[in-house]
Amino acid sequence: MSQDDNKSRKDARPRILLLSGSIRRQSYNTRLARCMSVAVQEAGGDATLISLADYPMAIYHGDDEAERGLPDAARRLRALFKSHHGVFFASPEENSSISALLKNTLDWVSRTDGDEAGKVPYMGKIAGIGGATTGASGTKLGQLHLRSVLSGLGMLVLPAMVGIPFAANAFDETGTLVSEEHRAAVEGLALALVNTAAAIGVTSS
Ligand SMILES: Cc1cc2nc3c(=O)[nH]c(=O)nc-3n(C[C@H](O)[C@H](O)[C@H](O)COP(=O)(O)O)c2cc1C
Structure with missing residues (x-):
């Protein structure tokens, strides 16, 4: 991709991928990712909310990789990461x-694919971190680990993070965050994601 191509993409709505680190049916982190997806749209971004249930992968095993290469799900996720300017992660x-x-998931997606270096899907992408418990x-504590992993992969991790404690009482029946403070934190991070992605975010496809 040329610099001109990247510049013209910056003029459009920045694309933000959102995912939850839980595939539990009633997951609080998935609820948080949904709230963030709405906030990203309202902040002027294009939100793509995915479920890792649609990207099933066995636990990483070097022999499997040597024999069969990347799982199809890892390849599909690499393509998705590459076509977005930023990613929001809600992790338990x-x-x-x-x-x-x-x-x-992060491990499989970081593996070399043919001639393409492993970290290409992550490099220079803006990352937002949140979590509900x-x-x-x-x-x-989990957020600090996630920040370290994502930085190691070459992502630009935003300083503010959203943490939702006592999650069983944090959402109403429509999935909206009950507390004004939590809603403001989500909206603030969504705005930072969209604005930073618009200013310096890259796509690699
Ligand atoms: C194996 C395991 C370890 C956990 N460790 C922690 C922990 O260290 N800190 C914490 O706040 N909650 C911990 N929890 C509770 C989870 O945060 C809680 O179950 C949360 O609702 C899971 O996320 P989800 O609702 O998105 O599925 C743990 C849960 C499991 C299953």
Whole structure:
């Protein structure tokens, strides 16, 4: 992609991919990703909300990769990451880190695909981080791990993060965040994602 192509894309609505690190049917993180997707649209972005249930992959295994190459789901996700300027991740905290599902997904998507370097889908993309938990911490420890993983992959991680503690009481029956403070945090991060992606976000396809 030429610099001119990237500039003309910057003039359009920045494309933001959103995903939850949980595929549990009643997942609070999926609810948070939905709230963020609405906020991204309202902030002037184009939101693409996906479910990792549609991208099933076995736990990463080097022998499988050597024998069969990348799973089809990893290839499809690489293409999606490449065609977006930014990505929002809502991850559960599992034992003070990110969900195993999200880590496995990030790992597979980071692998070399033919002649294309592994980190191409991540490089220079704007990343937003959020998390919801039934506990009191708001996923603070998991978010720090996620920030470290995403930075290592070459993403530009925004400083503000959204944490939703006591998630069982945080959403109403329509999926809206009950607390004004939480809604403002989501809207603020959505605006930062869209504006930063518009200013410096790249696509790689
Ligand atoms: C294996 C496991 C480990 C967990 N560890 C933590 C933790 O370290 N901190 C925390 O706040 N919640 C922890 N939880 C609780 C999850 O945050 C909670 O179940 C959350 O609702 C899961 O996300 P979801 O609703 O999006 O599926 C853990 C849950 C599981 C299953």
